[in-house]
Amino acid sequence: MALSLQRRFVTPGPGETVEEIADRALPDQDQGAAVDAIRSWNLHIFAMRRPPGLLLGSDVVFIEPPIG
Amino acid sequence: MYDVIVRGGLVVDGSGAPGYLGDVAVQDGKIVAVGQITGDALRFVEAEGRIVAPGFIDPHTHFDVQLLWDGAAKPALEHGITCVVPGNCSLSLAPLRAADRQQVIGMFQQIEEMPPAAFTEAFEWTWEDFAGYRAAIEKSLSINVAPLVGHSVIRLWVMGPHAQERAADAGEISAMQDMLRECLDAGAVGLSTSFVDVDENGRPVPSRFAQFEELDALSAVLGEYGRMLQIVPEFYAIDITIARIDQLAELSLKHNIPTTFSPVFDSTATPDNVARTVARVEEQFSRGARVWPQMQTRPIDISFSLLRPSLFFARLPRWVRILRQPLEQRIAALRDPETVAKMVADTGPDGGERMMGRLVVRGGDGAPVELTGRTLSDIAKDRGEVTALALINLSLEHGLDVALLSANAGHEVTDRIGPMLAHPLVHIGASDGGAHLASFSTYGDTGYLFSEFVRKSGALSLEQAVAKLTAETADIWGLKDRGRLEAGKAADIVIFDAATIGRGEERPAFDMPGNGMRYVRAATGIDTVLVNGQVAYAGGQYSEARAGVVCV
Numbered sequence: 001m002a003l004s005l006q007r008r009f010v011t012p013g014p015g016e017t018v019e020e021i022a023d024r025a026l027p028d029q030d031q032g033a034a035v036d037a038i039r040s041w042n043l044h045i046f047a048m049r050r051p052p053g054l055l056l057g058s059d060v061v062f063i064e065p066p067i068g
Numbered sequence: 069m070y071d072v073i074v075r076g077g078l079v080v081d082g083s084g085a086p087g088y089l090g091d092v093a094v095q096d097g098k099i100v101a102v103g104q105i106t107g108d109a110l111r112f113v114e115a116e117g118r119i120v121a122p123g124f125i126d127p128h129t130h131f132d133v134q135l136l137w138d139g140a141a142k143p144a145l146e147h148g149i150t151c152v153v154p155g156n157c158s159l160s161l162a163p164l165r166a167a168d169r170q171q172v173i174g175m176f177q178q179i180e181e182m183p184p185a186a187f188t189e190a191f192e193w194t195w196e197d198f199a200g201y202r203a204a205i206e207k208s209l210s211i212n213v214a215p216l217v218g219h220s221v222i223r224l225w226v227m228g229p230h231a232q233e234r235a236a237d238a239g240e241i242s243a244m245q246d247m248l249r250e251c252l253d254a255g256a257v258g259l260s261t262s263f264v265d266v267d268e269n270g271r272p273v274p275s276r277f278a279q280f281e282e283l284d285a286l287s288a289v290l291g292e293y294g295r296m297l298q299i300v301p302e303f304y305a306i307d308i309t310i311a312r313i314d315q316l317a318e319l320s321l322k323h324n325i326p327t328t329f330s331p332v333f334d335s336t337a338t339p340d341n342v343a344r345t346v347a348r349v350e351e352q353f354s355r356g357a358r359v360w361p362q363m364q365t366r367p368i369d370i371s372f373s374l375l376r377p378s379l380f381f382a383r384l385p386r387w388v389r390i391l392r393q394p395l396e397q398r399i400a401a402l403r404d405p406e407t408v409a410k411m412v413a414d415t416g417p418d419g420g421e422r423m424m425g426r427l428v429v430r431g432g433d434g435a436p437v438e439l440t441g442r443t444l445s446d447i448a449k450d451r452g453e454v455t456a457l458a459l460i461n462l463s464l465e466h467g468l469d470v471a472l473l474s475a476n477a478g479h480e481v482t483d484r485i486g487p488m489l490a491h492p493l494v495h496i497g498a499s500d501g502g503a504h505l506a507s508f509s510t511y512g513d514t515g516y517l518f519s520e521f522v523r524k525s526g527a528l529s530l531e532q533a534v535a536k537l538t539a540e541t542a543d544i545w546g547l548k549d550r551g552r553l554e555a556g557k558a559a560d561i562v563i564f565d566a567a568t569i570g571r572g573e574e575r576p577a578f579d580m581p582g583n584g585m586r587y588v589r590a591a592t593g594i595d596t597v598l599v600n601g602q603v604a605y606a607g608g609q610y611s612e613a614r615a616g617v618v619c620v
Contacts, residue, residue: 004347007311015235044302044308057276057277057278058277058279060302060312062311
């Protein structure tokens with residue numbers, strides 16, 4: 001059985017910022033727009049977490065919107 | 069001459085095969101024969117009209133501390149459980165330096181809702197390493213224990229305060245690997261980690277600061293031993309859960325280890341989530357990965373009063389902070405109009421109606437009898453107050469001793485849950501035994517499986533249900549000597565009435581250290597429980613037998 005398509009994600013490197021993740025994961029996009037997109041796709045990090053945006057090494061950071 | 073013969077029951081041996089009338093002979097803690105047995109024995113256990121099955125295995129518990137003063141993990145044993153797995157969710161009580169104990173107690177208090185007195189009043193801390201913890205619990209075990217070691221405590225041991233600050237460097241990861249090997253050598257059944265939990269200060273637990281490379285390195289050690297990796301994923305978000313399944317699959321394939329994640333809840337608000345979870349699990353199993361989703365049998369019922377913090381308020385940090393204060397300060401805060409106004413505002417523009425209106429007064433406490441069974445919504449209307457304010461004022465009027473029940477808050481539709489539990493890749497577990505003491509009873513899930521999903525809905529046959537709780541669990545966890553009624557296996561045996569086995573009524577008990585309260589359920593339909601060949605529970609009474617072992 002082949003694996004079905006799921007949302008792509010990355011995990012943060014040590015000390016990596018959301019800007020650095022944007023540059024790494026979405027290199028073809030303007031950094032500001034890429035950061036905004038990543039924030040909107042990862043509310044578990046950038047809205048629900050206290051403090052918001054605290055990036056942890058174990059985080060799943062989606063680099064695309066929900067599928068379908 | 070055998071030690072014990074269990075005579076004349078319907079033998080349901082754990083394999084899933086149809087039951088048959090027969091006997092089970094026990095010698096020196098092992099099963100030595102199953103079938104028609106004619107020999108003599110020092111003790112006969114009559115099982116006519118009853119089911120004779122392997123002892124049940126509970127793979128997700130937090131009995132780490134209770135086992136230090138209660139080797140039966142009461143009331144788990146009377147529900148037919150003969151082996152528990154503590155140390156889940158990245159937390160265990162070893163390896164743990166004396167200087168770090170308070171920090172880990174705080175995590176247990178926050179995450180597992182255990183009172184601090186449970187860690188300070190009933191036993192003496194005599195250990196720091198895993199072997200020392202094992203020795204401390206082994207002194208008086210009536211139940212078997214297959215303990216996990218927690219990633220957070222290993223991280224804390226190696227990195228100290230940096231464990232909750234940053235990624236580990238290569239030297240620290242190597243030291244964690246060495247410590248994990250030491251724990252596995254001392255009897256740990258695997259490693260647990262968490263991606264969701266926070267400590268009592270709201271700070272993510274140490275395991276969450278680990279890079280995937282760290283978990284990969286630790287999984288390599290698990291691979292040397294073929295042992296389990298357990299995780300708590302972000303169960304509230306299906307896409308993240310699926311991402312975690314994929315990470316576990318990668319680790320399982322790379323290191324040839326079993327992995328498991330819990331909890332997996334059904335919710336009619338997100339009705340496709342379990343199906344999507346299981347579909348991804350099926351895909352990963354088809355590649356050869358072992359990623360076992362753990363699902364509990366019971367609905368989500370949460371009870372609470374304002375006497376103590378509760379899981380119910382998890383999304384209301386101000387309420388949590390206030391309810392954590394000593395009683396006098398807490399009452400003072402609840403009498404302060406400015407504070408109360410903020411608390412009510414926290415519950416939403418409807419004054420908490422949506423969140424709290426369905427709550428029902430449990431009764432049996434300080435609440436007036438006439439309120440028992442009424443909803444908080446109705447009571448609030450009678451009082452002319454918004455719902456959250458009614459909760460606060462009603463509680464204040466009765467010394468805060470007003471228990472409310474949030475019933476069926478999820479995972480409650482039997483016709484949906486039954487087929488999920490019956491799925492061959494769904495691992496029945498996630499009881500959380502020994503945790504969340506004042507929120508709900510974590511005991512009786514096994515009885516509920518039989519009463520609700522075998523007798524009532526027929527989603528599983530008796531033999532399927534027994535297999536799920538015994539042989540299948542033993543196989544998943546690599547407990548080679550457990551889970552089947554066959555010659556050579558440990559004589560962990562439960563004898564029960566298929567017509568009456570159940571989880572019993574939930575009731576408060578004040579049997580925790582420091583007269584601490586917890587919700588419990590007394591088993592129904594369980595006649596006798598043998599652990600390693602000795603009768604540990606019979607006729608409603610626990611025996612003095614202490615035959616439990618650490619069983620990896």
